[in-house]
Amino acid sequence: RFEGGWIPWFTDNRLYIIGWVRPAGRDLVWGLELELSTLLSRLIPDFSLNFPEGHGREAIYVLKDGTGRILHQSAGDVLDPDRVPDLSVSLSPQLPHWQVAVYFTGGGAGHATGRGFLIISGLLVALVLAALLIGGFLLFRESERNRRDARRKTTFVANVSHELKTPLTSIRMYAELLMEGRAASEEKRKNYLRVIVDESRRLARLVNNLLDFSRLEQGRKKYRLERFCLSDFLGEFIDAHRMPIEKEGLSLSLRLPEESAHILFDRDVLEQVLLNLVDNAVKYAAGGGELALVLQRATLAWQLDVMDRGPGIPAGDRPRIFEKFYRGNDSLTADHPGSGLGLSIARRLMRDMGGDLEYEARAGGGSCFKIVISDPEKPEKGLE
Known part of the structure; x- marks a missing residue:
C-alpha cells in the first residue's frame, strides 16, 4: 500500500x-x-x-x-x-x-x-x-x-472541542450535585455516579483516539503482543459494556464458535477497535434495537462481525468512511458531532497488526463491520 x-x-x-x-x-x-x-x-x-x-x-x-x-x-x-x-x-x-x-x-x-x-x-x-x-x-x-x-x-477541531466539552460538562454537573448533597436517595446517587463513570470512559476513548492518531501519523505507535483466548476476551467485553449499551435501547448478543480461539494480538488495540464500532452503533443505530457480535473462523484468521439494524451507511459514503476526518453528509451525522477519526484509526490499527477492518451493508438493513484478526507467528515492525 x-x-x-x-x-x-x-x-x-x-x-x-x-x-x-x-x-x-x-x-x-x-x-x-x-x-x-x-x-x-x-x-x-x-x-x-x-x-x-x-x-x-x-x-x-x-x-x-x-x-x-x-x-x-x-x-x-x-x-x-x-x-x-x-x-x-x-x-x-x-x-x-x-x-x-x-x-x-x-x-x-x-x-x-x-x-x-x-x-x-x-x-x-x-x-x-x-x-x-x-x-x-x-x-x-x-x-x-x-x-x-x-x-x-477546521471541522475536526470544532467537533473535537464539542466532544471534549460535552462529557466534561456532564461530569462537572453530576459531581457538583453529589458534592452539594442533592442526591435524595441512594439510587439517585448511584445513577449520578454511573453517569460520571460513563462520561469519563467516553472522554478517555476520545483522548485515546487523538493520541493514537498522533502516534500513527508520526510512526511512533507501539504494540504489545500477548496470547489470549479471544472468546473469553469477548465475553468479558460484553459483560463490561452491556449495561450502558442496553441503556441506549440496544439488545446486545454474542455468538461464539465451538472451537477455542487463541490469538497472538494486542489486547488494548482490539478493545479500542471494538469500542469505536460499538460507540458508532450507539450513536447512529440505536433505533434499530439490535447489536450483535459474531465470531467465526476465516482463512488463516478469525473474523468478528459487529452488526446492527440501524439505517446503514449511504452507498455514496461507503468508499470514504475509513478516510481520516471524513464524516458523511447526511442528516444522521449532522445530529451526532464526531471527530471523523474513529474508523480511520481502527482500520489503521488492525492493518498494522496484520489484520483488517471492512464494511458491508447488512442483509435486511443495517451495517456489518468485519474485524479480521490474524495470528502472526512473529511480530511485525513496531511490535514489542
Whole structure:
C-alpha cells in the first residue's frame, strides 16, 4: 500500500513539479523533481539533422528563457546570449519573454530553412502550451486538495472541542450535585455516579483516539503482543459494556464458535477497535434495537462481525468512511458531532497488526463491520 502525489509550483519563470510516494507505515519517501524548462530543452531534437544538405547545417536553433539565458542549442559553438537572432518566435503569453531563435552561421537563410524553423517553432509552442496546461491542472488539483484538507481540519477541531466539552460538562454537573448533597436517595446517587463513570470512559476513548492518531501519523505507535483466548476476551467485553449499551435501547448478543480461539494480538488495540464500532452503533443505530457480535473462523484468521439494524451507511459514503476526518453528509451525522477519526484509526490499527477492518451493508438493513484478526507467528515492525 502506497500514498503519494504531485506538488507543483512556478517561480523565476520556471515551472517545477515534485512527485512523491511513501509506503504505508514507513518513514521512507521517494521523490522525483522535474523542471519543465529543462525537460523541454531535452525534448528538442538536433534540428540540424532534419534539413536538407546546405540549409540545416548552416543554422543553429536555440531555446531561451525569460531572462535571455540559453537553455539549449542544437549544434555549434556556444553562442553569445546578447547576439540578435536572425529569426525568432515568441512563446508568449504561455511563457512570457521566452523564445525559440535561429542563428545562421553562413550561406544565408534559405527558404526551406525558414519554413522548417516556423514548423518546428509551432510544434514547440504547442509542446510548451501542453506542458503549461498539465502544470496548471496539477496546481489547481493541489490547491483544491489543500482547501478540502483545511476545511476538514477546521471541522475536526470544532467537533473535537464539542466532544471534549460535552462529557466534561456532564461530569462537572453530576459531581457538583453529589458534592452539594442533592442526591435524595441512594439510587439517585448511584445513577449520578454511573453517569460520571460513563462520561469519563467516553472522554478517555476520545483522548485515546487523538493520541493514537498522533502516534500513527508520526510512526511512533507501539504494540504489545500477548496470547489470549479471544472468546473469553469477548465475553468479558460484553459483560463490561452491556449495561450502558442496553441503556441506549440496544439488545446486545454474542455468538461464539465451538472451537477455542487463541490469538497472538494486542489486547488494548482490539478493545479500542471494538469500542469505536460499538460507540458508532450507539450513536447512529440505536433505533434499530439490535447489536450483535459474531465470531467465526476465516482463512488463516478469525473474523468478528459487529452488526446492527440501524439505517446503514449511504452507498455514496461507503468508499470514504475509513478516510481520516471524513464524516458523511447526511442528516444522521449532522445530529451526532464526531471527530471523523474513529474508523480511520481502527482500520489503521488492525492493518498494522496484520489484520483488517471492512464494511458491508447488512442483509435486511443495517451495517456489518468485519474485524479480521490474524495470528502472526512473529511480530511485525513496531511490535514489542
